[in-house]
Each structure stands twice: as structure tokens, then as C-alpha cells.
Amino acid sequence: MRFAREQFAFGGRxxxxxxxxxxxxxxxxxxxxVLAAVLLWVAVTPVSPLGAxxxxGVRVMSPAARSALFAGFDPFNRTNAMKPAASAETVTPLALTLYGVRVNAATGGGSAIIAGxxxxxxxxxxxxxxxxGVILAEVHFDHVGLSHxxxxxxxxxxxxKPAVSAATALASTPAGPVGQTAPASAGASGTLTADAVRQGISFQPRVENGKVAGLAVSAGGDGGAFRAAGFQPGDVIVSIGGKPVAGEGSQAELxxxxRPGQAVSVMVKRNGQQLPLALTLSR
Known part of the structure; x- marks a missing residue:
């Protein structure tokens, strides 16, 4: 029976x-x-359909775009939005003159000496x-921003105007003969002249704790130039043009x-208070 089934299943053979x-x-x-062909195809076939x-590449922003981006926000103080920077062309038409600046980089504040x-x-x-209607909004190293x-x-x-060196300033200030005192005067018309300041006002370094802390101001001659400049006995100049007096070179800078026609701004310490004073010299 088994043999018969096998013969029937395979057609008799x-x-x-x-x-x-x-x-x-x-x-x-x-x-x-087939698997080898598939592996070879995967190895030699390009990744993209285009074959290239x-x-x-890295997308790098242009310098102008980066400046605009960083000017739009403050990464260290995101609670306060930064004000858009004023354009370099918007120079104020007001009759104002900037004589000195003091920038506080830590707080972003500062002060400026401005004349009207x-x-x-x-x-x-x-x-x-x-x-x-005009507010001092910003102070920078060579300019200030005004909100008008x-x-x-x-x-x-x-x-x-180029800066005058200390050696040139000392050479242009002649010293009078010993024992001779030139009369100090504010001028016949009452205006303050450069010669009257040199001859009628004495500026001597004031030393505190071994350091020069200012220039002590005293009157000479009849005291006319001293009074015309607005000084009072006991005044001490602590800064000149916004720059603190920090050494003997400040006397030469002053x-x-x-010079004739100049306006010199100084900060005077008087009775424990600091007051601004302008020395406007006539021509």
C-alpha cells in the first residue's frame, strides 16, 4: 500500500x-x-535621486544683519527691550555744544558737559x-544721544582742533621776573582774558593721602580775575573738561x-559740594 501511494504521488515514478x-x-x-546583487547595488547607487x-553649507549672516540682530535685543537683560540705535545722520540742529563726557560702562549711565x-x-x-523738551538719553565715548x-x-x-601738549602749553606761558607781580585784571570791559587768568589766579596741586586730589585755587593781584571767573576762597578744582585731576600733569593740561576764545569747564569742590564752573575767555 505504501509503495502504491508513492507511485501515485509522483506519477508512477x-x-x-x-x-x-x-x-x-x-x-x-x-x-x-540575489543578496549579493542587492548589496552591490546599495554600495554603488547614489544617495539622492539626482546623483549629486x-x-x-553653513549659512553665515552678513555683518549688517548681525548688527541689526544684536541691536534689537539685550541678551543679558531681556526684561527691558533695547531702544533702537539712532541713525548716524540724525545730528541735532540745536544750538548745543558738547565739551566732555563721562561714561559708566558698568551701569550704562554717565554724564556730559553741555553748553547752550x-x-x-x-x-x-x-x-x-x-x-x-530735550533729554540726555545716552552717553558714549565721543558723543551723546538726545531725546528731542x-x-x-x-x-x-x-x-x-588738535590737542595741545603740556610742553607747548608751558612754553607758551612765560614766567615773570622774580619779585615782580603783574597786575591781574579782568579786562577793561569786565571780560575774562587768558592773560588775566594766568596772572591773577594761582592753581596749586592739593595733596591728600599722598596723592594729588585737585588743584587749589587762590587769588593773585587785586583778585579781579579770581572774582570774574566765579571762584571763591577755598575752592578746589577736582576735574577739568570732565577728566578728574589725578596728577601734577593736570596743572599743565589746565x-x-x-587760550583766547576758549571755554574751559571745570568741576569745583566748594563747602563739600561739587559745582560746575565755566571759564569763558574772551579773544
Whole structure:
């Protein structure tokens, strides 16, 4: 019965065992060939359909775009939005003159010495009103920003005149003969002249704790120039043009600025208080 079933299943002939082993071998060989072809295709086929794949380059912002980005926000103080910077072309048309600045980089504040149309120099802190409707908004190393009627305007230091060295200033200030005192006068018309200041006012370094802390001011001659300049007995100059007096060279710097037609701004310590004073010299 068993033999009859096998004969019926294979059409009357029994399949040899050797032929079945060959079939399995060829099947495995074909499978390996197909897998090898797939592996070769994966190795040589380009990644992208276009066949020209390149890594994406780094996108770098232009300097102008970076400046605009960093000017739009403060990464260290995100609670307060930064004000847009004033354009370099918006120079104030007001009759104001900037003589000195003091920048506080730690707090972002500072102060400036500004004179109006009358020529009188005054010290203003950031946020103070320079004139009606004009607020000192920012202080930089060579200019200040003003808020005028809701718009931002710039006021620059006058750098058209070269600085005078201390040696030139001392050479241009002749010393009088020993024992001779030239009469100090504020001028026949009552105006203050450079010669009257040199001859009628004495500026001597004041030393505190071994350091020069200012220039002591004293009257000479008849005291006319001393009074015309606005000084009082006991005054001590602690800063010249916004620069603190910190050494003996400050005396030469002050002498260099005493020229006809100049306006010298000084900070005077009087009775424990610091007061701004302007020395406007006539021509």
C-alpha cells in the first residue's frame, strides 16, 4: 500500500534523492546571488535621486544683519527691550555744544558737559533735561544721544582742533621776573582774558593721602580775575573738561586750555559740594 501511494504521488515514478539535494543547493545559490546583487547595488547607487548629493553649507549672516540682530535685543537683560540705535545722520540742529563726557560702562549711565547758546557749561546726567523738551538719553565715548520731541538725535564732541601738549602749553606761558607781580585784571570791559587768568589766579596741586586730589585755587593781584571767573576762597578744582585731576600733569593740561576764545569747564569742590564752573575767555 505504501509503495502504491508513492507511485501515485509522483506519477508512477519515484523522485531520486540526489536530484532533490541539487535543487536545494541551486536555490540557496540563487538566494545568495540575489543578496549579493542587492548589496552591490546599495554600495554603488547614489544617495539622492539626482546623483549629486553635497552636504549643506553653513549659512553665515552678513555683518549688517548681525548688527541689526544684536541691536534689537539685550541678551543679558531681556526684561527691558533695547531702544533702537539712532541713525548716524540724525545730528541735532540745536544750538548745543558738547565739551566732555563721562561714561559708566558698568551701569550704562554717565554724564556730559553741555553748553547752550549762552556758552555756559553745565553737567547733565543721563535722564536729565538739557533744555525744554530735550533729554540726555545716552552717553558714549565721543558723543551723546538726545531725546528731542520723541526722536533720537546725536551731539558729537568737537574734534576739529588738535590737542595741545603740556610742553607747548608751558612754553607758551612765560614766567615773570622774580619779585615782580603783574597786575591781574579782568579786562577793561569786565571780560575774562587768558592773560588775566594766568596772572591773577594761582592753581596749586592739593595733596591728600599722598596723592594729588585737585588743584587749589587762590587769588593773585587785586583778585579781579579770581572774582570774574566765579571762584571763591577755598575752592578746589577736582576735574577739568570732565577728566578728574589725578596728577601734577593736570596743572599743565589746565594751562594748555587757557587760550583766547576758549571755554574751559571745570568741576569745583566748594563747602563739600561739587559745582560746575565755566571759564569763558574772551579773544
Amino acid at each position: 519515484r523522485l531520486p534523492a540526489v536530484a532533490l539535494g541539487d535543487a536545494l543547493w541551486w536555490a540557496l545559490a540563487a538566494t545568495i546571488a 548629493w553635497r552636504p549643506a 547758546a549762552d556758552g555756559i557749561q553745565r553737567v547733565y546726567k543721563v535722564g536729565a533735561e538739557v533744555m525744554p 520731541g520723541g526722536s533720537n538725535e546725536l551731539l558729537y564732541l568737537d574734534q576739529s 594751562a594748555a586750555q587757557l
